[in-house]
Structure formats: C-alpha cells, structure tokens
Amino acid sequence: MVPGTASDRLTVIAWPLSSDNGEMSDSGDSLGGFLRSRRARLTPEEVGMVSYGTRRVPGLRREELAQLAGVSLTYYTRLEQGQAMNVSDAVINAIGRVLNLDDDERAHLHTLARPIRRGREPQGPSGGRAGTVRLIEAMTDVPAAVLDRRSDVLAWNRLGHALLACHLDFGISAGRPPNLTRMLFLDDRTRALYPDWEREALRAVASLRLVAGRYPDDRGLAELVGELTVKSPEFASLWADHPIRTCFSGRKRFRHPQAGDMELEFGILHVPDDSWQRIMTYHTIPGSPSDAALRLLSALAHARPALTGPDEATTARQTGERL
Structure with missing residues (x-):
C-alpha cells in the first residue's frame, strides 16, 4: 500500500480498537x-x-529485509501483519538496525511489536488537577497550559491562553476542550500563529503517533485521528508517513496578532501520577526582543478580559465549539 493513497487513509480511520471481548479487530x-x-x-x-x-x-522488499535481519520471510511477514507473538528483543533490534531507525523509532518499534493493553480512556480527573491548575495560575509571567495525552487543553493560565488562543474564550468546556493538534490543522488563526507551520505540524503528528502506539485502545484518540484524517489532507499525508519523535523541549516561533514575532523556548513536564497529564510552559531569554514581546503580551493579557467585544466573543465561542 502506498502511503497517502485513499486506501491508506481508510486504514487510518479504521484505527484498531478492542472489541467487547477484549480482542483487537486489526492489531x-x-x-x-x-x-x-x-x-x-x-x-x-x-x-x-x-x-x-x-x-x-520503492524501497526494500520484505524478503530483502528478512534476509538482512536474519529471520525467515514467513516470520517477518507474520510480524508485519501483526500475527507474530512473543517477538524477541534480538529480532526487533535486528529489524531496527536494518531499517536504520533512530532511538525514538526503535523504542516505538518495540512498543508496537509488543503492545500493552492499557484501557481505552485516561484514568483520573477529566480536567486538570486542582494543584496543577493552581501551579500554572501562579506563573503569571510564564505562558503555561495543562494538557492530557491527546493534547486536549485541560487548563491554561491567562498568558498561556493569550499566547495560544487569544481568539477563543478563556473558559474551557469539560465536554469539548480545545485540542492543540486539532487547532493546528483546522483553525486558520492557529495556523497563522506559526510561521514554521510545516515544522509544527510534523512535530505534532510525530508526537501523536507515539501516543497512539502506547495507547492503542484510546477511543478518544482514535476519534481525533479519524476526524483530522477526514478533514485535513495535510494531516492524513503526515499520518500515513508514520513520523516518530519524542519532544520534551525545544523552540517555537510565533507571529502573534497582538505582540508580533517572538521565538520562545518550551518545556514539557509530566505530572507524576496516573492521570497522564503534562504541563507545557514557554519562556524567553531575558532582555531579548522576544522577551519584550512576551512582556507586552503579558501586560495585554492581564489588563483586560481574554475577549474584548461581543462580536469577537460570539465568534470565539462558535470557533471553540468546532475546535
């Protein structure tokens, strides 16, 4: 199957989920x-x-990869079809070596070859934990947000909201929280926020692929992937390429409608419990032009409500319902 074709996209939409008896429909x-x-x-x-x-x-044939990895063609074919059981570390490592996988890809291969059933839904509260929310609210000069593993926004502080979604209402609906990946691909204002949109899109899909491999029974995650695959050809193409990347820190460029251009460093901290929640924060180098821009945004964010007029508020609520 050639990545990016209609058939491949249908396969993505039909993400395998556990049936009622616990068996996978297409593991x-x-x-x-x-x-x-x-x-x-x-x-x-x-x-x-x-x-x-x-x-x-294009690429290697199955028999060529099997030969180089030192396994039979029958065994490798069963592995690629998800029918091989108890795959050894030696076999996984040999295949990873032939495919020239990097560390993230090799770890992902181990996860996919020996999946652990973890249940469909995240455990713990549906919103941000009270202590975690209070923590980011205390960061008045640091943009911060609490995310779940699907990148749903569970909470954000005033500056985090002003940076990431100043066109949306500050309040978050428990039934339909904003999702950063959905916003990145389906919301024009979020797309315009990132001058390096292609890079951000690749990073978002690569991260989502890792989560999908670790939590194959997460129905909400499957629904998000299916929605984005149908609505965004760009997402569908990236998803079909299976990008993989672990990203706990880095830099992002913003073209903010209120504060202008800035380059911020970000960091992700995982909450040490079973909620699978994480805190994303942004910061700048003191005295830099980006620091001045962030200070301006902070002043604007704390000087007035997140939305400044009834028309804008109506538009934001309607947009928030879609995102």
Whole structure:
C-alpha cells in the first residue's frame, strides 16, 4: 500500500480498537504501516544489496529485509501483519538496525511489536488537577497550559491562553476542550500563529503517533485521528508517513496578532501520577526582543478580559465549539 493513497487513509480511520471481548479487530495496522513506511525509505544499495529487475514499489522488499535481519520471510511477514507473538528483543533490534531507525523509532518499534493493553480512556480527573491548575495560575509571567495525552487543553493560565488562543474564550468546556493538534490543522488563526507551520505540524503528528502506539485502545484518540484524517489532507499525508519523535523541549516561533514575532523556548513536564497529564510552559531569554514581546503580551493579557467585544466573543465561542 502506498502511503497517502485513499486506501491508506481508510486504514487510518479504521484505527484498531478492542472489541467487547477484549480482542483487537486489526492489531497489525500500526505495526505493519510503520514497517512498510520505513522499508519504503530504503533502497537495496543503501543497505549493501544489489538490485535486480524492475521494482513496482520503492524501497526494500520484505524478503530483502528478512534476509538482512536474519529471520525467515514467513516470520517477518507474520510480524508485519501483526500475527507474530512473543517477538524477541534480538529480532526487533535486528529489524531496527536494518531499517536504520533512530532511538525514538526503535523504542516505538518495540512498543508496537509488543503492545500493552492499557484501557481505552485516561484514568483520573477529566480536567486538570486542582494543584496543577493552581501551579500554572501562579506563573503569571510564564505562558503555561495543562494538557492530557491527546493534547486536549485541560487548563491554561491567562498568558498561556493569550499566547495560544487569544481568539477563543478563556473558559474551557469539560465536554469539548480545545485540542492543540486539532487547532493546528483546522483553525486558520492557529495556523497563522506559526510561521514554521510545516515544522509544527510534523512535530505534532510525530508526537501523536507515539501516543497512539502506547495507547492503542484510546477511543478518544482514535476519534481525533479519524476526524483530522477526514478533514485535513495535510494531516492524513503526515499520518500515513508514520513520523516518530519524542519532544520534551525545544523552540517555537510565533507571529502573534497582538505582540508580533517572538521565538520562545518550551518545556514539557509530566505530572507524576496516573492521570497522564503534562504541563507545557514557554519562556524567553531575558532582555531579548522576544522577551519584550512576551512582556507586552503579558501586560495585554492581564489588563483586560481574554475577549474584548461581543462580536469577537460570539465568534470565539462558535470557533471553540468546532475546535
């Protein structure tokens, strides 16, 4: 199957979920899709093999990868179809070595090859924990938000809201919280916020792929992926490529409608409990132009309500219902 085709997108929408009896309807899709995407990136010449004849599809063939990894073609085919059980570390590592996987991709391969059923829904409160919310509210000069593993916004402080979603109402609905990934792909104002939108989009999908591998039974996550796949061709194309990346810190450029251009460093802290919640914060280098821009945004955020007029408030509420 060629990534990005209509058939591949239908496979993504039909994300495997546990049935009522606990069995998976199609446990091989994520693992098989990941392996096929990485095989397609390599040529026989890159792994020291001689290519003969005409190839109908790019990349390594199954039999070539199996030969290089030292496993039988039958066994590798079963693995790619999600039918192999008790896969050893040696086999996984051999396949990862042939595919030239980096550390994040290799860890993801281990997760997909030996999935752990963790239940469909996150445990713990549906909103941010009270102590965590109070913590970010105390960070008056630092943009901060509390996210769940799906990147739903459970809470944000005044400056975090002003930075990430000044066009939305500050209040968060428990039934339909803003989702940063959905906003990135489906909301024009959020897209305009990032001058490096393609980079942000790749980072968001790569992170979501990791979460999907770790929590394959999360129905809410499956619904989010299905929605974005249908509504955003850009998301569907990126998702089909199976990007993988662990990202706990880095830099992001913003083109804010109120404070102008700024480059902020971000960090992600995971709450040490079973809620799977994390805190995202942003900061700047003191004295830099970005620091001045962030101070301006802070002054604006604390000097007036998040929304300044009835028309804007109505628009934001309508937009928030979609996001």
